[in-house]
Amino acid sequence: MSVTFTEFYPEVDGAFTMQVSKMLYSDRSPYQKIDIVESPQFGRVLLLDDMVMLTERDEFIYHEMIAHVPLFVHPNPRQVLVIGGGDGGTVRELLRHEIVQHVDLVDIDEMVTRACLKYIPTVAGKLLSERVECKFQDGVKYVKETQQRYDIIIVDSTDPDTVGEGLFTRQFYQDCYRILNDDGILVNQSESPAWQPQAMKSIIRKLKSVFDQLYFYQAHIPTYPSGHWAFGFATKKYHPVKNFRKERYRQLNLPFKYYNSDIHRAAFALPTFFREMIDDV
């Protein structure tokens, strides 16, 4: 018998299928369907509404790239806000920087975090750190109401057509802008320029209308649709490449599996079709 999980890629009428050897967890929260399965090739896999959020095999790519790029640009990233990211992978990477004093994680769905703490502790474990406060509430409401200020905001959301919808609105980006310090940086996961050009353009349009300086960078993430994944880098002051903190990077000398100083620069070099998408908006 062969048990498989298939994620449908509606944007290309396609699908990706992987073998499943164990079904570890399956439940429904008020917000979404949550499954954790084990795959012989991909390790443990977190699925939300039947979409791959992370696999143990390649989650390091997404999490290193969403965390270390802004961290190695901001000169003094002490206060960091993560919206979404309840699996804990982004927080794990942030905490590798001692300069980060405090991380607020705001995720609407506590059940995701509880499931990941139990079944994928290599990813979620650092959520229990003293430097982290988990706030299980609506990120949209949080950024509207909080009096806190942040150096970096990382929007580690699900897709625009899910519970994460509110995290792709102009209003949300405006509220993020307000609670960022004057030299703050917002990074968000921005879908696939190859297969989700409409979602991509919508993100570009809204971010551009709020932030003066907007850049995008990308990574190879095999288990996300198309494998070509983008991140927005919206910044009040620092340039993502010119202000790369070479010294801190060298001193820390962290063992990365995907990220490195060459990748930091190269990730901002975009294919022509993606560049034109940004220029055209």
Added chain:
Amino acid sequence: MSVTFTEFYPEVDGAFTMQVSKMLYSDRSPYQKIDIVESPQFGRVLLLDDMVMLTERDEFIYHEMIAHVPLFVHPNPRQVLVIGGGDGGTVRELLRHEIVQHVDLVDIDEMVTRACLKYIPTVAGKLLSERVECKFQDGVKYVKETQQRYDIIIVDSTDPDTVGEGLFTRQFYQDCYRILNDDGILVNQSESPAWQPQAMKSIIRKLKSVFDQLYFYQAHIPTYPSGHWAFGFATKKYHPVKNFRKERYRQLNLPFKYYNSDIHRAAFALPTFFREMIDDV
């Protein structure tokens, strides 16, 4: 009714499925099974032994990257040899450079070329150019016996476990070395560092044992396994980034869809895991 094509990805016990609206061509040559189908989302798709070789939607990525990278490094690329590449996409890109005087295309399977000329002429059409000579014969044998010399050799092969097997041997690379001019460059498609690390390491080991200078570069190709695709750049003299021909690039001012001068440089910045793979061999 829904008709689909599924490519199995044995390296990860996975599969990718796409919709098919028409089956345009299906036959068996002495070497492989050849199909051309039409997909609503991917356009016409060439399948060899049930593996996607190209789709009209994203073939530009592979073909631009395999052709223009070496072309914009070599100062005087007049004579070019393509091994494999019977679909014509690589030749189409090469001919955009007027400096290229002659291209020899050596592909073992004439039936692929005939089918592509008929059903995917936007990719194959330039094979009829006066500057191109198609030699339908075994590339392994050709490079062993020819008295011709080349500035650039592009190995645009199928995978190592197919009819293209001989194009991944040390002997083949040695013969290529012999027929390259003293400042020649060999570029080959090198599989996925993410999902085919064993194939990748084997390519690295063999190329390293023949060429003094070996580099790799990569591109986002959604319809190849993992979407993370590598190319080998084995060179007798020129450095792939330091010797980038900025002047010729600017003068030609070709409209590319993926490639550009930033991508040229950035493509050689490798993720840490891939870099270590190369250093460890």
